[in-house]
Amino acid sequence: MTYQVxxxxxxxxxxxxxHVDAVHGVYYLLMHGVFALWDxxxxxxxxxxxxxxxxxxxxxxxxxxxxxxxxxxxxxxxxYAVAPPVxxxxxxxRSYALVAAAVIWATYLLVRExxxxxxxxxxxxxxxxxxxxxxxxxxxxxxWRSRAWRWCAGAxxxxxxxxxxxxxxxxQQQLGWLGRPKWTDxxxxxxIAGAxxxxxxxxxxxxxxxxxxxxxxxxxxxxxxxxxxxxxxxDRYVLYALAGPxxxxxxRLAAGGWVAWGVxxxxxxxxxxxAEWLRTPESxxxxxxxxxxxxxxxxxxxxxxxFMPSRRREWLLSSPRGYGDLRDIALDRSPAAxxxxxxxxxxxxxxxxxxxxxxxxxxxxxxxxxxxxxxxLEALKRQTLAAHFDLCRISPVPGARLAVFAAxxxxxxxxxxx
Numbered sequence: 504m505t506y507q508v509x510x511x512x513x514x515x516x517x518x519x520x521x522h523v524d525a526v527h528g529v530y531y532l533l534m535h536g537v538f539a540l541w542d543x544x545x546x547x548x549x550x551x552x553x554x555x556x557x558x559x560x561x562x563x564x565x566x567x568x569x570x571x572x573x574x575x576x577x578x579x580x581x582x583y584a585v586a587p588p589v590x591x592x593x594x595x596x597r598s599y600a601l602v603a604a605a606v607i608w609a610t611y612l613l614v615r616e617x618x619x620x621x622x623x624x625x626x627x628x629x630x631x632x633x634x635x636x637x638x639x640x641x642x643x644x645x646x647w648r649s650r651a652w653r654w655c656a657g658a659x660x661x662x663x664x665x666x667x668x669x670x671x672x673x674x675q676q677q678l679g680w681l682g683r684p685k686w687t688d689x690x691x692x693x694x695i696a697g698a699x700x701x702x703x704x705x706x707x708x709x710x711x712x713x714x715x716x717x718x719x720x721x722x723x724x725x726x727x728x729x730x731x732x733x734x735x736x737x738d739r740y741v742l743y744a745l746a747g748p749x750x751x752x753x754x755r756l757a758a759g760g761w762v763a764w765g766v767x768x769x770x771x772x773x774x775x776x777x778a779e780w781l782r783t784p785e786s787x788x789x790x791x792x793x794x795x796x797x798x799x800x801x802x803x804x805x806x807x808x809x810f811m812p813s814r815r816r817e818w819l820l821s822s823p824r825g826y827g828d829l830r831d832i833a834l835d836r837s838p839a840a841x842x843x844x845x846x847x848x849x850x851x852x853x854x855x856x857x858x859x860x861x862x863x864x865x866x867x868x869x870x871x872x873x874x875x876x877x878x879x880l881e882a883l884k885r886q887t888l889a890a891h892f893d894l895c896r897i898s899p900v901p902g903a904r905l906a907v908f909a910a911x912x913x914x915x916x917x918x919x920x921x
Contacts, residue, residue: 504817504844505596506548509534511839529630530598548596555600556593560584562607563746563753569614570711571754579753586745588738602632603743610746613642613652614714622655626662633666634740637722641744644717645710682874684727684736691738692723695748702751711754719747790901795822797900798829798865801907807832807861811868811884812876816845818867818903832857832864833884851883858887862913866906870899 564580605628612621628635646652730736895914
């Protein structure tokens with residue numbers, strides 16, 4: 504999606520900014536500039552994330568060097584760099600690695616008490632993603648007594664006001680698909696928090712602990728807690744919190760002891776397998792080529808394709824040839840023509856009429872464990888299909904499901920006999 508949007512003309516991209524959340528808009532403008540300088544395909548798409556990850560690891564090392572010495576710096580920077588989630592977002596064309604780099608270097612500037620630079624860098628991170636502001640709360644655990652920090656916190660908050668005002672009206676559209684945290688989210692948080700607390704007990708540099716432990720615990724913990732009431736949690740939103748365990752691990756390993764090195768060695772084994780898995784198609788949340796292949800294998804002349812939810816039209820945009828001559832039955836205006844990410848869909852009456860006139864519809868769905876989108880048009884799609892079509896079959900595809908709906912009594916005709 505980033506690749507396609509960033510290649511639109513600047514005028515069209517400016518129009519798009521009114522249809523996406525502000526933080527994505529800022530990132531699309533950044534990537535438009537990158538492609539204008541060098542249109543290196545996927546290399547150019549991933550270059551900002553890779554460079555930001557290297558910068559973030561250097562920032563972790565700089566913090567550790569300041570607070571715990573040279574050996575801790577090397578180990579902490581390496582610990583951050585090899586963390587599988589960090590590696591994942593180092594190779595994706597998304598903003599999360601940049602956010603992490605900004606928060607980590609803001610933390611370094613906090614430690615150095617470079618207050619003006621701290622406020623600027625943290626505000627930049629917050630403009631790349633609003634939830635970077637949770638790092639400000641983590642910093643406050645050790646710095647709230649400082650008058651200079653309180654002034655910086657106020658300045659960052661003031662700088663965020665325009666973004667908050669814009670984002671408030673976009674929250675339901677951009678985050679309405681989120682469900683409440685799963686038990687796996689809580690388990691992952693518990694494991695990381697427990698490891699951080701154990702590491703902190705053996706770290707002699709207490710100032711490092713005062714920086715690293717709140718950064719580990721506060722942003723993800725607070726976001727998880729809020730998500731019990733209003734779902735907001737996705738682990739990548741607080742990727743920067745992994746700098747905390749890396750700092751603690753670096754300092755603990757530098758302090759020596761066979762227990763610390765034994766634990767580190769034991770963790771390297773599953774981390775190595777995880778890092779290798781990240782480089783396979785199975786690691787991706789969806790596989791657009793597999794989705795297109797499944798559609799191509801199932802389709803026959805006259806079929807329509809329907810995306811539920813509409814944001815999954817990105818699968819078609821990423822692999823348009825795989826869909827052949829299938830009609831995108833809900834589409835009103837294309838993404839480029841409408842200045843949106845996924846295009847605009849027909850009004851409810853017209854969409855319903857088109858669906859009722861279709862003899863057979865291939866429906867592309869989220870995986871079964873994902874919450875359904877609550878928007879009225881998505882509800883209309885579900886209700887119309889349930890009331891007026893037979894569900895012939897539904898098949899899992901990596902990161903998706905393909906359902907085949909047909910007019911009542913016609914599921915066994917044609918290819919359904921095979």
